[in-house]
Structure formats: structure tokens, C-alpha cells
Amino acid sequence: MTSPASPFSQPIGRLRYLIWVAGSLLFPPTSFAQSITNPGFESGTTGWSGCPLEINPANVYGGPNTSKVAEVDGDNDPNTTTDDRVLCQTITGFTVGAVYALEFEATRRQTGPTPASVSVTVTIDGVLNQVVTRTGSWNMARERFTFAPTSTTHNLRITPNFAGSHGMLFDNFNLVVASPLPIELVAFDAWPLPGAVRLEWTTASEQDNAGFTVQRSTDLERWEAIAEVPGAGNSQQLLRYAATDGSPLPGSAYYRLKQTDRDGTVDYSDVRQVVSKDREDLHLWPNPAGSLVHVNMDTPGRVQVLDANGRAVQVFQEGHPTGTLLHIAPLPPGLYQVRSVDLGAPTVRFIKE
Numbered sequence: 001m002t003s004p005a006s007p008f009s010q011p012i013g014r015l016r017y018l019i020w021v022a023g024s025l026l027f028p029p030t031s032f033a034q035s036i037t038n039p040g041f042e043s044g045t046t047g048w049s050g051c052p053l054e055i056n057p058a059n060v061y062g063g064p065n066t067s068k069v070a071e072v073d074g075d076n077d078p079n080t081t082t083d084d085r086v087l088c089q090t091i092t093g094f095t096v097g098a099v100y101a102l103e104f105e106a107t108r109r110q111t112g113p114t115p116a117s118v119s120v121t122v123t124i125d126g127v128l129n130q131v132v133t134r135t136g137s138w139n140m141a142r143e144r145f146t147f148a149p150t151s152t153t154h155n156l157r158i159t160p161n162f163a164g165s166h167g168m169l170f171d172n173f174n175l176v177v178a179s180p181l182p183i184e185l186v187a188f189d190a191w192p193l194p195g196a197v198r199l200e201w202t203t204a205s206e207q208d209n210a211g212f213t214v215q216r217s218t219d220l221e222r223w224e225a226i227a228e229v230p231g232a233g234n235s236q237q238l239l240r241y242a243a244t245d246g247s248p249l250p251g252s253a254y255y256r257l258k259q260t261d262r263d264g265t266v267d268y269s270d271v272r273q274v275v276s277k278d279r280e281d282l283h284l285w286p287n288p289a290g291s292l293v294h295v296n297m298d299t300p301g302r303v304q305v306l307d308a309n310g311r312a313v314q315v316f317q318e319g320h321p322t323g324t325l326l327h328i329a330p331l332p333p334g335l336y337q338v339r340s341v342d343l344g345a346p347t348v349r350f351i352k353e
Helices: none
Strands: 015-017 019-021 024-026 054-057 068-072 087-092 099-108 117-124 128-135 141-147 153-160 168-179 183-193 196-217 224-235 239-245 253-261 266-268 272-274 282-285 292-297 303-307 316-320 323-327 334-340 348-352
Touching: 068 153, 099 117, 099 128, 117 141, 117 168, 128 141, 183 253, 183 272, 183 282, 196 282, 224 239, 224 253, 282 334, 282 348, 292 334, 303 323
Parallel strands: 015 183
Antiparallel strands: 019 024, 054 068, 068 168, 087 153, 099 141, 099 168, 117 128, 117 153, 183 196, 196 224, 196 239, 196 253, 253 266, 253 272, 282 292, 292 323, 303 334, 316 323, 334 348
16 A cells, blocks of 8 residues: 555644654644743742742742742631732733643742642633642652643633742743644554455544544545444544445545544645555554554465564464454554565555554
8 A cells, every 4th residue: 555645635623643664653734823921930929020029049048949930829817818929921822723731840949938738729720620739848840731722822820729928939941742633543544454444543533523534535626425333522542443445436536534523624635546466565553552553464474573673573373264363562653664575565564652
């Protein structure tokens, strides 16, 4: 199977790919302009000046050095919040529909009458609300919370859940794209079987995904639907899908995925070509795989597994009525190749999760 250059003009928008090339992951370019201003407080109140703020060297609070940190506390009056010390920042440039991760480090203050347990509430208006608690000695432990923005601008705010002027310290904020766009497609493959064509694909994350339509064409212009597969809606885990073309076209045929959001937005995958077999071929699934890879061969024969550098690796092989099962669980995650020892079939690749 080969994947010809995309013959259609519509760009792949929200259906995005992780493509293995020479053992590396290549990501399609996109622009995400949002960031945290002054994430480590070394520029004082810059970016954080919209609310009552306290910034000092870490050693003022019992820390190990003079690196700047910010404190969140309830100050001294339990009946009012006007004297509290909080953190807030307005963040712009979000891409609606993407999934982001907010990261930061936090620890309990060591000096002064600090409560044995301190907690704060971290909010991003309308999309994130989390409580963070710290106890014990100085330990700048990292937190990570994911959220999906509903606007290009959101407000980050961290407020105390306690009274008292000795509380929790923060440093090293970061904002990253956890999942660039609603569907993150990590694999899509198609191969011929006797009297059929098998199609499998895997998503790493989904947001508002109504489902997939498997489409087929002979000329890359006119497409027909051959299968409908419901999506998971929303997911942040690896999900595998499959469909079968039970009446394949003779000769060469092309396949692609049409992905539809719940709001009716449509995007298309890259194209996979399946050609009538005129030589011995290897076909394997699933891909990516965690513990087992099923290798289907037109003619029975031995296979060999190679790592990304072409070095042979030892894998237990088990005979199967339709080919060979490779037990790959002991292999480290990465890119591998399977080649035939006895047949003149081309080498095929798979990803070990």
C-alpha cells in the first residue's frame, strides 16, 4: 500500500496527524498564540498586576534560593477577601476547540504560622475549576490540568480557601497544547484481504466527534460512502476503529475518512491506496499495537522484526491460521519493521505503544 500525495485541494483542518518518517514524529504546522506572561515572576508583577499580589524571593518563605515566587493567602480577616493575596492573568490567543494544559509548581509556605494544610481554587472562567492542596515541607510539586477553551480569551485566577497571611507559593507557570484540534488521528491504514479491504484507524483524542464515514474512489474525484462508524464524542485516550469494504473494486481503489463534528463541521483524512495484489505482500494489524501484532501473508513463511535502525530484535512468534502472531509486549515503545524471511515481500512498519 502506498499513500499518494493528497490529490484534493481541501486542506486537512481539524483532523490532524502524527506521521512517522525516518523514526521521527512530524506535526502539521499550526499557530497557537496564547502564553503565560512572566511565568516565573522574575519580572515582578508584569502580567499579574490585575489583582492583589505578593512576590518575593523563595528564601523569604523558607525556600532554598532567591528565585522569585508568588504567594496566595487569605491574609488576616476571615470575613473579607479584599485583603487576600491572589493570582490572576488574562490570557488571549486560544483556539476554540483545542485542548490545553495549564501547568505550574506549588508548595506550602514554611515560615510563619502557616496552616498544616493549605488549599487554593484554580479557575479559568467557565472551563476549569480545580482545588490544589499542599502539606508538609518545602516541595515545589508540579500540577497539570487540561481544559477546552470556549473563547479566544480567558481569565486565570487562583484564590485561597483559608484565612491567614501564610499560605501557598507558586512558580513556573506554563500553558501547552495538549491536543491541537478536536480529532488527533495517529494511524489510518487500509490493506486487501481475500474478497475484501480492511480499514483501521486510531485516535489519540476526540472532541465533539459525531463519527466517521469511510469513502472510496477510483479517480480521486468522485467519492462514495461504504461505511459509517460512530465516534466517541469526547475522549482523551487511545481509541481504535475498523471497517471492512466487503465488495472491493477491481484494480486500484482509494480510501479516505470523512470526519463529522456534532455541529456538522466536516474534515477529511489523507488518502490510502489499495491495489489488486500482483505480488506477495505482508499485512499487519493493529497499528499502533501494544502487545500483539497479527501478520497476514499471502503465502506462509517466516518473518523478522527490526527496530527503527534496521537491527533485528527477538520477538516470540506464534503460528495462526491466517498468518503469524508477534508477541511484542516486551519491546520498548517506538517504530519497528517487519520483513519476510522466505518471501520477496516489501517491509512494513508498525508502532509499538
